[in-house]
Amino acid sequence: MSATVTRKRAAKKPSAKKKKVVAKTTGKKATTKRPAGNKRAAKKTTARNKPKTTPKKAAAKTSAGRRRKPPGTSTSTQVGARNLTARAAEVRAQRRQRRRSVVIVLAAITVTAAGAIGAIRSPLLDIDGAVVIGASEVSVEEIQQAAAVPIGTSMVDLNPGIIAARVESIPTIRSANVRRGWDGVVRIEVIEREPTLALKTPAGFVLVDDDGRQVRTSEVLPDGFLPVIGLQASGVAGDPAPPGSSSVLRLMEAMTAPVRQEVSEVIVTGAEIALTLTDGGRAVFGDDREIEAKVVSLETLLLSVDMRCVHEIDLTVPSAPALSRIGEKGNPRDGLADLTKCS
Structure with a gap:
């Protein structure tokens, strides 16, 4: 009897091919049950893949799942404020230093300009006389009279172009070159017509x-x-x-x-x-x-x-x-x- 029952049960089990056909006709995936040992292995794998949480992070979480502010926030804010204050003081000091430098430079320029103006108007730079170079056919007196160099005035105020034009008005003079002399003498160099x-x-x-x-x-x-x-x-x-x-x-x-x-x-x-x-x-x-x-x-x-x-x-x-x-x-x-x- 037992042998007969076993054969009937074996005959009732569908084959693997029949299971696949049934799955295709119904449109559902054929699922196979995993043994109990596989469930335990899956749980272990999941536990391994979970990220570890440190005690500090765990303590930071609240019951609602939000993170608390890390301790020491107020201290870092105070340090940042101190740094900003120090930087502002440094910038103000640099500005004051630049202002001092500008004032010193302007004062030096003013003093130099005043000294230069005083030196220019000094009697040491007055015109004391004029000499003529290169004249042979024309007398020196005629050239000096035509030049009309202002004796006694400042050498800085002398216009060499005007003096040269006066000398070139003499018919026998081709060109004239007038140069200031800081020794008080004006030099008139002429080229006569040949x-x-x-x-x-x-x-x-x-x-x-x-x-x-x-x-x-x-x-x-x-x-x-x-x-x-x-x-x-x-x-x-x-x-x-x-x-x-x-x-x-x-x-x-x-x-x-x-x-x-x-x-x-x-x-x-x-x-x-x-x-x-x-x-x-x-x-x-x-x-x-x-x-x-x-x-x-x-x-x-x-x-x-x-x-x-x-x-x-x-x-x-x-x-x-x-x-x-x-x-x-x-x-x-x-x-x-x-x-x-x-x-």
Whole structure:
């Protein structure tokens, strides 16, 4: 009987596959009961994973689950208040120190400024006199009179630009430089105008500088100058040179030493320029176009051609100069064979 009952119970137990099918049809998860030993292991695991609470933290909790304020809060607040008070006192001390520094600096500046003003207005800085440097054609007295340096006034009040402009108003002065001297002396350094042309006039010569300004007059021709004939100058120092002077100035600037030695005078007729040669004859330049090339062409002829019996050298076309000679009876004739009759 017992064997028969056991077989029936075994037959009634559903298989694992049937349990899965039932779970799928009902939509519920199949749960399996854990043995009692597993529950104990789970409890132990949960107890291990729980965070440990220290006695202090546990004591801090109230029955309502809130934390109490940690002890000593009032003491830390007092310490913070003391620190703020000390910091405020330190800031006030720094501000007072800065104010003192500013006051000291301002006082020093005031004292220095007062001393400087007193020194500037001291009689030790008064103007005692003026000296002139670089004058040769113009007298020192004339320059000092034109400068009108205020003797006895403070050197600080002197305006060098105004003094220089007064000196430069003298026609023969090109430029002036005025410098203060803290020894009480004003120094006036001048550069005079250098004449480069001597224009022939009935009374003598008018000297003109390279700026085209009449500098002064002279009764005789200065050494090293070529007389320029045909330009009418006023003869008043400081006046501009007459028209045509600029062309002659360009010619003089371009003229080389070999050419200058063979020239005795410069003749200006309207816009035409010609040179009188020392051996006789003349060199015709025409107008002032290509004047540098004309000088080079003339120099080439003077160095390579026998200049005896030369009547005229036409340089109006500098690349093709034309030379004519004087005949036996004084008539110009090209290609004179016998040059001994002109020597």
